[in-house]
Amino acid sequence: MIDLGDKSKCCGCSACVAACPKGCLKMEPDDEGFLYAKAVNAAACIRCGLCERVCPMRNSPEFPVARHAYAAIMGDEKALARTSSGGGFYVLAKDALEFSGGGVVFGAAWDKSDWSVVQKSADSPEGLEDFLGSKYVQSNPKDTLAQAQTLLSSGRRVLYSGTPCQINALNLFLRKKYDNLTTVAVACHSVPSPAVWSVFLENYCLKNSVSSIRNISFRRKYDTKYYGKSCMGFAVENGAEKAGKPQNYWDTPFGRAFIGDLISRPSCAACPAKESRCSADFIIADFWGANFEDPSLNPRAGLSAILPNSPKAEETLARLVGKFSLLRRFPYEAAAKRNEGIRRTRKPNKDRDKFFAEFTRAPNAAAKYKVLLKWTTPPLKIRAKKTLKYCIRAVLCELGLWKAVGKLMGKK
Ligand SMILES: Cc1cc2nc3c(=O)[nH]c(=O)nc-3n(C[C@H](O)[C@H](O)[C@H](O)COP(=O)(O)OP(=O)(O)OC[C@H]3O[C@@H](n4cnc5c(N)ncnc54)[C@H](O)[C@@H]3O)c2cc1C
Ligand code: SF4
Ligand code: SF4
Ligand code: SF4
Missing domain, CATH: 3.30.70.20 (Alpha-Beta Plaits)
Structure with missing residues (x-):
């Protein structure tokens, strides 16, 4: 055993x-x-x-890696608004559904009974909606590996999406290649703790008088007043009303804990599935830094990087060109060099164990939230510097001078 x-x-x-x-x-x-x-x-x-x-932590061979990446934005603008980056996943998933005989797509969705994240299947365009948008909490695989195997054996078309280790797990579990299977991995920084998520959400709802959650988005696309478009809006929808304005996800205590690797799963520090260790046909990611390759591209507004890892992936993309409003080829390095989710295993935060010792000891959700705040609130000096920068930008924007000053400073 x-x-x-x-x-x-x-x-x-x-x-x-x-x-x-x-x-x-x-x-x-x-x-x-x-x-x-x-x-x-x-x-x-x-x-x-x-x-x-079948364990992906113990079996991690090398696979061929994509030699190039595509900057992509899908053509369906209505669906695009609900996706995190350029909607690469939606185009691939819709194609799998429409396959003759009807395909089945697996992805990560909210379990609305407790707002945890679970893997599940969908066989209709309405069902796909549940998968749109990144949920930055580890998804529970439930029994989807066995479900996918049953469908594949019966000859159904299956597209399975998840983190790279979930895709490696599926491929190892299946133990044979299926022509009717396409796998899509999201690039993966790491996965954050479901327990911290639950405490953060409870506090957020209390503070913002959210009585009945209708939906949660980590990546709402919105116009910021002074920073242009952003695809990083955290928003909780309350009943029929929208709860508050979207706020920058990275400015929330949960977002800061995630990006600082304070609440990541321990195995993410020994990730078995980055770069050439990922067995997925496609890796989909944000194309961070695309503006340095071509200043007309704006990743902050939502831009996918699609990395085709197999001949099947290349063929699929060639067939789907017409579904994108943008599909432009770049060298692999252009998409990978500024993106640790594609390229590099993250080092664990040195304070992780101390944080979780305090968090676990805290007697209730309110006390646990205080621990989260304690470990994620930046020092006064950094907050003051950030506020000052924001004020300078706000004044320059109000005076209509920001673009000119930005140009002088060589900002793209
Ligand atoms: C935990 C996590 C960490 C990530 N880290 C990075 C990163 O470091 N760099 C980067 O470029 N991109 C990262 N991504 C991927 C990125 O956020 C987008 O999901 C990706 O660019 C695809 O966007 P899209 O517009 O094509 O699809 P969207 O519609 O936005 O995303 C839908 C896809 O995401 C999957 N998904 C959503 N939540 C989860 C989850 N919790 N677990 C597994 N799958 C999920 C769905 O199943 C579906 O396949 C991460 C995603 C997750 C979930
Ligand atoms: S898979 Fe086989 S070795 Fe592993 S626990 Fe089950 S019976 Fe034992
Ligand atoms: S759950 Fe997955 S990673 Fe963990 S021991 Fe089992 S096969 Fe390995
Ligand atoms: S960082 Fe690696 S181990 Fe952690 S969830 Fe992502 S793919 Fe899995």
Whole structure:
């Protein structure tokens, strides 16, 4: 039986649970809300070794990598507004659905009973809506690996999307290649703790008088007053009304904890699925820094980078050119060099363990939120500098001088 003692060697994919023929394993959350495989019926183990063979943390071979990337924006403007970057995922998913015989798409959606994130399937365009937009919380794979296998074996077209380790887990679990399967991995900085998310959301709803959540977006596209377009708006919709204005996700305590690697899953510091270790047909990402390649491109407004990793991916993109309002080829490096989610495994934050020790000890949600604030509020000096920068920009914008000053300073 697989050794389950070391948390940094489990990414929570559930492949071992799905593969075990004797029901010896089960997924269970820890205090941080991350799911881990756990032995529940060790006596029944027949030592077949399947659990080890399907584990993406223990099997991480090299695959061919994309040699180029496409900057992409999809043509359907209505759907584009609900996506995080350029909507690359939607075009691929819609194509899979429309395949003759009808395809099935798997992706990450909100579980609206508790606003956690789960993997599930959809076989209609309405169902795809649930997958749009990045949810920066680890998704629970549930039994989607087995569901996908059943569909594939019956000959249905399947598109499975998820984090790179979830895609590697699916491919290992399947143990054979299926022509009717397309896999799409989102580039992945890391996945944040579901327990911290739940505390953050509870506090957000209390502070903003949100009584009934209708939807949550980490990546609402909106016009900021002084910084132009942004695709990083965090917003919670309350009942029929919109709750507050979207705010910059990176300025929320949860966003700061995520980007600072304070609340990432331990296995992300030993990611088995970055770059050439990712077995997905496609990697989809934000094309950060595209404006340095071509100043007419604006990633802040939402621009996808699509990296085709297989001949199947290249063929699919060639067929779908007409579905994009922009599909332009760049060298792989242009998309990868400024994007750690594609390129590099993140180092763990040195304070991670201290943070979680305090967070776990705190007796209730209010006290836990205080711990989150304590560890994520920037020092006064940094906040003052940021406010000053904002004020200078605001004044220059109001006077109509920002563009001229920006040009003088060589800003793109
Ligand atoms: C946890 C996380 C970290 C990321 N880190 C980076 C990064 O460092 N750099 C980068 O360029 N891009 C990153 N991304 C991807 C990026 O946010 C966009 O999802 C991507 O650019 C695709 O955008 P889109 O407009 O094509 O599709 P969208 O419609 O915005 O996204 C939908 C796709 O995202 C998937 N998805 C959403 N939430 C999750 C989740 N919790 N787990 C698994 N899959 C999910 C859906 O299944 C679907 O495939 C990350 C995404 C997630 C979820
Ligand atoms: S060795 Fe086989 S039977 Fe034992 S836990 Fe692993 S998969 Fe299950
Ligand atoms: S990474 Fe996946 S397969 Fe490996 S132990 Fe964890 S849940 Fe099981
Ligand atoms: S960083 Fe790697 S291990 Fe962590 S969720 Fe993303 S793909 Fe999985």
